Amino acid sequence: MNTVTHNLGFPRIGAQRELKKALETYWKGQIDDNQLLVTAQEIRTDNWLRQQKAGIGLIPVGDFALYDHILDMTALLGAIPQRFGSAGDDVSLDLYFAMARGTADQPAMEMTKWFNTNYHYIVPEFDDTTRFHLASDRLFREIEEAKALGVNAKAVLIGPLTYLYLGKEITPGFHRLNLLPRLLPVYREILQKIAALGVEWVQIDEPILALDLEQPWLDGFAEAYHTLPGNGCRLLLTTYFGTVAHHLALLKNLPVDGLHIDLISAPEQLETFLTADLSAKTLSLSCIDGRNIWCADLSQKLETLSHVSSRFAGELWVAPGCSLLHCPVDLALETKLEPEIRNWLAFSAQKLEEIATLGHGLSQGKESVREELAVSDQARQSRQTSCRIHNPVVHHRLDKLTERDSQRAHPFAKRKLLQKQRFNLPLLPTTTIGSFPQTAAIRQARAGFKRNELSHLEYLSAMREEIREIIHKQEEIGLDVLVHGEPERNDMMEYFGEQLWGYAFTENGWVQSYGSRCVKPPILYGDVYRPEAMTVEWIKYAQSQTGKPVKGMLTGPVTMLFWSFVRDDQPRSTTALQLALAIRDEVTDLENAGIGMIQIDEPAFREGLPLRKQDWQPYLDWAVKAFRVASSGANDETQIHTHMCYSEFHDILPAIAELDADVITIETSRSRMELLDAFVKFSYPNEIGPGVYDIHSPRVPDTSEMLELLIKASCHIDPSLLWVNPDCGLKTRSWPETRTALQKMVSCAKTLRSTLQT
Ligand code: GLN
Ligand code: ZN
Numbered sequence: 001m002n003t004v005t006h007n008l009g010f011p012r013i014g015a016q017r018e019l020k021k022a023l024e025t026y027w028k029g030q031i032d033d034n035q036l037l038v039t040a041q042e043i044r045t046d047n048w049l050r051q052q053k054a055g056i057g058l059i060p061v062g063d064f065a066l067y068d069h070i071l072d073m074t075a076l077l078g079a080i081p082q083r084f085g086s087a088g089d090d091v092s093l094d095l096y097f098a099m100a101r102g103t104a105d106q107p108a109m110e111m112t113k114w115f116n117t118n119y120h121y122i123v124p125e126f127d128d129t130t131r132f133h134l135a136s137d138r139l140f141r142e143i144e145e146a147k148a149l150g151v152n153a154k155a156v157l158i159g160p161l162t163y164l165y166l167g168k169e170i171t172p173g174f175h176r177l178n179l180l181p182r183l184l185p186v187y188r189e190i191l192q193k194i195a196a197l198g199v200e201w202v203q204i205d206e207p208i209l210a211l212d213l214e215q216p217w218l219d220g221f222a223e224a225y226h227t228l229p230g231n232g233c234r235l236l237l238t239t240y241f242g243t244v245a246h247h248l249a250l251l252k253n254l255p256v257d258g259l260h261i262d263l264i265s266a267p268e269q270l271e272t273f274l275t276a277d278l279s280a281k282t283l284s285l286s287c288i289d290g291r292n293i294w295c296a297d298l299s300q301k302l303e304t305l306s307h308v309s310s311r312f313a314g315e316l317w318v319a320p321g322c323s324l325l326h327c328p329v330d331l332a333l334e335t336k337l338e339p340e341i342r343n344w345l346a347f348s349a350q351k352l353e354e355i356a357t358l359g360h361g362l363s364q365g366k367e368s369v370r371e372e373l374a375v376s377d378q379a380r381q382s383r384q385t386s387c388r389i390h391n392p393v394v395h396h397r398l399d400k401l402t403e404r405d406s407q408r409a410h411p412f413a414k415r416k417l418l419q420k421q422r423f424n425l426p427l428l429p430t431t432t433i434g435s436f437p438q439t440a441a442i443r444q445a446r447a448g449f450k451r452n453e454l455s456h457l458e459y460l461s462a463m464r465e466e467i468r469e470i471i472h473k474q475e476e477i478g479l480d481v482l483v484h485g486e487p488e489r490n491d492m493m494e495y496f497g498e499q500l501w502g503y504a505f506t507e508n509g510w511v512q513s514y515g516s517r518c519v520k521p522p523i524l525y526g527d528v529y530r531p532e533a534m535t536v537e538w539i540k541y542a543q544s545q546t547g548k549p550v551k552g553m554l555t556g557p558v559t560m561l562f563w564s565f566v567r568d569d570q571p572r573s574t575t576a577l578q579l580a581l582a583i584r585d586e587v588t589d590l591e592n593a594g595i596g597m598i599q600i601d602e603p604a605f606r607e608g609l610p611l612r613k614q615d616w617q618p619y620l621d622w623a624v625k626a627f628r629v630a631s632s633g634a635n636d637e638t639q640i641h642t643h644m645c646y647s648e649f650h651d652i653l654p655a656i657a658e659l660d661a662d663v664i665t666i667e668t669s670r671s672r673m674e675l676l677d678a679f680v681k682f683s684y685p686n687e688i689g690p691g692v693y694d695i696h697s698p699r700v701p702d703t704s705e706m707l708e709l710l711i712k713a714s715c716h717i718d719p720s721l722l723w724v725n726p727d728c729g730l731k732t733r734s735w736p737e738t739r740t741a742l743q744k745m746v747s748c749a750k751t752l753r754s755t756l757q758t
Contacts, residue, residue: 003309003316004282005359006154007056008203008238008260008290009063009323010047011348013512015330019043023066023516027101033093040066044142048151050349055356058201061146062139062156063323066093067100067515070121070166071109073158074099077186078135081109081125081170091136100515110168111514113647115207115241116611117291117326118521118563120514124167126176132186139190143197155194155233159206160187160224161217166208180220187224188231195232202233203260207322209251210242210265212612218250225254234258236284240322241265242611245272258282263304264289264321270308280314286321287358288351293327293509293523293565294383295346296354298376302361302369309362318358324348328509340388341504341525343379383569389526391501394578401577406628408636408660412686415636415662422596422637423549427756428714428724428749429480431689433643433665434553434599435729436470436485437738446490463488464541471545477739478746481597482550484542486731492555492601493522493563499534500582502526503564524564524575530582533589540593549597551641552590554583556602557626563604572608573622583630591638599641600631600661603728606647620655627659639663645691645728650678657684665689667727668709676716689723692748693741695730700741707748719756724749 013019022039025031044064051059065072074080075091083106086095100122102108110123139155146153160183164176194202208217229235236258237251243266244251251259259278263270263286273283285308287301309316330349334342346354353372361369383389408415445462448454454462470485489495497503503522510518535552543550557579567575583600590598605627608619631640642659645667649656656664668675668690676690692709693701714722724745730738 003318003359003362004057005055005318005355006058006203006284007051007060007324007352007355008205008240008319009060009156009325010051011325011327011329011512012043012047012064013329013510013518014039014043015046015333016508017510017518019066020516020518027097036066036093040064041145044145045149048146048149051352052151054349054352055360056352057152057359058154059146059151060156060203060323061143061151061153061199063325064142066096068120068122070124070158070163071096071100072136072138073163074122074124075136076134076139076190077163077183078133079124079126079130079167080135082129089135113607115210116607116609117241118511118513118519118607119326121166124163125170126164126167126174126179127169127171128174128178130179130182132179132183134186134189134193140193140197143194143199147198153199154201154203154236155199156203156205157187157190159204159237160184160228161220162206162208164220165217177216177220180223184224184227187228191228191231191233200234201236201258203236203238204228204256205238205240207238207240209239209244209247210262210611212614213247218247221250221254225256229255229257236260236282238284240286240290243269245269248272248276252276252278252281256281258284258315258317260284260286260317260319262286262321264291270304274308274311278314282315282317283312284317284319286319288320288346288354289568290320290322290324290351291326292568293345293347294568295344295350295376295379297380298354298357298361298369299373301358302366302373305358305362306366316362318355318362320351320355324351326511327351328506328511330508333508334506336507337504338388340382340386341523344383344525345523347509386526389502389569391527391529394527394529394581397581398574398577401581401629406625406632408632408634408640410636412660412662415639416687418637419639419662423639425480426753427719428710428722428753430724430746430749431479431481431551431665432474432483432725432742433727433729434483434486434551434601435489435731436473436483436487437733437735438487438731439466439735442466442487446488463538467538467542468545471542471550473735473739474742475546475548477742479742480548482542482546482548483553484538484550486553486729488538493560496534496555496560497522497524497564499530499532500579501529501531502578503528509565519563522564524561524566526567528575528578528582530585534586536586536589536593536595539590539595543593543595550595552587552595552598554586554598554600554630556600556605556642557583557630558608558623559602559604561604561626562607573626576622576626577629580626580629584633587631587638587640588633591634596637597639597641598631598634599643599665600627601643602627602659603643603645603647605644605656606649606652609652616652620652620658624655624658627661631659631661641665643728650675653678653682653684657682657686661686663687663689663723665691665723665725667691676713680716684717687721687723688717689725690717691727692724692745693726695726695728695733698733698737700737701744703744703748706745707751710748710752714752714756
């Protein structure tokens with residue numbers, strides 16, 4: 001039997017972020033559309049030929065996007081929001097980028113997280129006037145392009161239900177599922193055009209099947225997939241990011257030709273699909289993790305596959321769990337990684353080879369891939385035993401953790417009194433979230449130090465000077481609780497990761513976050529250990545410059561976990577606890593240095609939330625525990641702050657309260673404090689600082705706007721629990737606007753303070 005290997009999608013940013021660079025120069029007007037499109041075509045060609053060369057049988061076409069693949073579907077389907085004023089024509093490049101990035105008179109379309117990944121897609125906008133028509137020939141041109149290169153193309157489309165589900169209604173009372181009957185004819189037309197180009201298979205992605213779906217959506221699947229087949233192509237219904245076993249009855253009856261299920265995020269679903277009668281559908285199984293960077297255990301994967309193939313009568317395909325979009329492009333570009341660590345890793349290019357090996361092994365027998373299996377076995381063994389990874393000291397500490405370690409000495413009410421006596425803050429204390437503008441001078445000093453152009457002493461004094469100025473500026477503005485401003489941090493993750501054992505950093509390990517924005521998550525490969533204090537000297541210096549309290553600033557264990565590529569050889573909960581212990585030690589050191597307030601940032605707290613509600617609690621339990629272990633070593637008189645931003649919090653408020661931070665500062669101004677209703681309904685017990693202005697725009701808000709928000713907050717929340725602060729850190733802003741905005745914020749607090757006190 002010949003096993004078909006295929007891929008679900010390849011990173012589109014280019015091995016050296018060529019797409020990012022081309023987009024950004026295009027937006028600045030330094031290159032024209034033609035130059036941009038040539039770069040895009042070069043990346044596609046490179047991607048396809050890489051896959052072909054690696055021996056992948058069916059190669060995805062249509063997975064490329066200049067900005068985002070959901071926006072590309074919006075363009076293909078002609079679902080252009082009316083506010084962009086396009087009269088049903090084809091989508092030009094200008095219109096495409098207008099939707100993605102906004103124009104002088106239209107804000108961009110909203111952007112949100114792609115399931116539980118760190119990728120963000122452009123949210124389709126729907127209302128009753130939404131009409132669909134084929135409005136872009138991009139997909140068909142790319143198919144022709146691939147065919148001309150001799151690529152065995154499989155077309156990739158986002159399925160109609162997922163497309164509608166991921167969008168949002170812009171008029172109340174309208175339901176987007178009502179658009180399905182209007183949408184399906186365009187899908188049929190697309191499929192017919194794909195078939196006419198000689199493409200046999202279409203990968204139709206319906207990842208929403210991994211969510212909890214209400215009945216009307218499930219009925220929508222039945223409706224759609226009884227009309228989409230029979231248009232000339234064979235359909236591979238593709239799911240990922242979680243189990244779809246709960247939809248077995250539906251899936252097995254859909255007249256599609258194949259089904260892709262993800263065994264990486266949900267290995268347990270294999271049995272369900274093997275024992276079900278899939279009515280002669282092709283079964284595509286994922287064996288390679290598309291979202292993490294570890295080499296696969298090929299021997300074990302091959303064994304599973306061989307076992308499956310002996311039990312499954314139909315055709316069996318092999319693929320990664322999801323698109324490789326979430327992985328860096330090529331490990332070959334890493335020259336500085338420790339060779340031992342490097343041996344454990346596989347980026348997208350290496351993952352293609354792993355898939356090819358599995359396909360080969362399955363069709364030609366284990367012997368035919370003996371060498372590849374031996375390399376894989378060796379990597380696995382080395383990871384199991386390496387002393388770079390396994391640190392008995394860390395294990396011992398983890399074993400000794402008890403319930404007491406995740407509890408402060410006394411409940412909040414008592415701590416509040418002690419802290420009140422210690423700090424004697426006014427009503428509605430004002431503060432900021434941590435970072436202040438990262439000026440050119442700061443960046444230069446950091447870069448110079450990294451390149452050894454600045455001695456340690458020179459760097460230290462440059463940073464101290466910055467901190468001193470930042471402290472004085474805050475005193476001038478009249479803030480009550482100060483920060484050191486984070487000038488020494490390039491990034492809130494990297495700064496800590498670089499000082500902890502167990503972390504490695506890559507040179508080119510970029511993944512797309514949205515549009516041209518890429519991130520380079522560090523690799524958390526081993527037991528986490530903090531050899532020495534990471535922040536104390538900076539904070540201590542800042543505190544020495546002022547009589548007002550300075551907050552120490554730490555990145556929390558949950559955020560450290562989710563913004564890294566994490567270990568797959570132990571549960572994430574264990575890794576989170578290791579990180580928590582490192583932060584806990586830092587809290588103790590800060591405390592011993594006389595720092596009275598410590599903020600532990602957790603902006604990524606929600607990121608690990610499982611897709612299905614029934615799985616939420618176990619995650620929230622261990623995430624809360626990690627935060628509590630990190631913070632609970634603090635004395636009652638030490639005030640623990642936390643900060644969260646830019647995600648939904650209203651449905652996880654009980655867990656946020658469980659963190660038992662003395663103060664939470666939280667982003668709210670974009671939703672005009674709607675979140676506050678949720679806090680009130682739940683009756684959040686501790687102190688809270690809802691952000692009174694959005695830091696994402698250079699626009700300085702009016703005093704009246706801020707005051708209005710603040711008054712609203714004080715009507716909802718007991719003023720004795722209320723803090724006044726911006727939404728998030730100020731590192732992307734400039735000083736003049738920051739100063740004006742904060743001055744206004746302080747004066748608002750004073751105004752309200754005096755009315756409340758009279
Ligand atoms: N303390 C960090 C800062 O101010 C918090 C950043 C964040 O929430 N992402 O920059
Ligand atoms: Zn923030």
